[in-house]
Amino acid sequence: MKTASTMPPRVVGASALILLLLLLAFKAGKEGMSNFYAQSAHMEIERWSKPGQRMRGDEGARVMQYLAKSLDYAPNNPWPLEEMGTLQLRAMRAARDPQLAAAAARSAKLNFHMALLERPTSPFAWANFALSKLYLGEQDDALFRALERAEELGPWEPEAQQAVMFAGLAAWDRLNPAQRTAVIRAMQRGAQRNPAKIAEIATAFARIDLFCALDYSGNKHREICSQISKSGNKPRP
Secondary structure, three states: OOOOOOOOHHHHHHHHHHHHHHHHHHHHHHHHHHHHHHHHHHHHHHHHOOOOOOOOOOHHHHHHHHHHHHHHHOOOOHHHHHHHHHHHHHHHHHOOOHHHHHHHHHHHHHHHHHHHHHOOOOHHHHHHHHHHHHHOOOOOHHHHHHHHHHHHHOOOOHHHHHHHHHHHHHOHHHOOHHHHHHHHHHHHHHHHHOHHHHHHHHHHOOOHHHHHOOOOOOHHHHHHHHHHHHHOOOOOO
């Protein structure tokens, strides 16, 4: 029987190439199945986000099964990790038990952290990682860095803008000047697309003054700030 040492070099090279192609095809097939299940979960989560829609019955468990199968095929795929973190943040907001809410936030933070190890260019993962830490009371350098990265990588992504604003205004007194500037940039860009939503977030943190001081003169922006001025609730200096 011929061994590799007795085979012609051309045959050995062809065999190695075939083996490599088979391995690549196997890897691509697993990644494809992983993405298929991640996409299925994403579609369900997106549907719940629409007005008048909510999670019903065992839909949450089914989506978690999709994500678990996705990770079975590709444990390091950042997509299902991000979707799982998103689902856990949703569970945290819905939880009435503070311990359950904290557990969900910790799980979300871990999944977003793992996703960022694989895809450090995702503004959504950075933004949601920051939110997870905020909900856990972890106002530290890692949170502030996450805000900067989310704003830098997703300057025109509404979800990233609003998360940066929410976490940034919540931790405003602890931000340095550069970090505050990043939050204002997110507010500025967000106001150009959805000034009412940005004003709502700013109002929730009693920082409508920052909104009205934006270097932006859209009609809706002027209308909101004019109404505030007429009502006597002037922005704080």
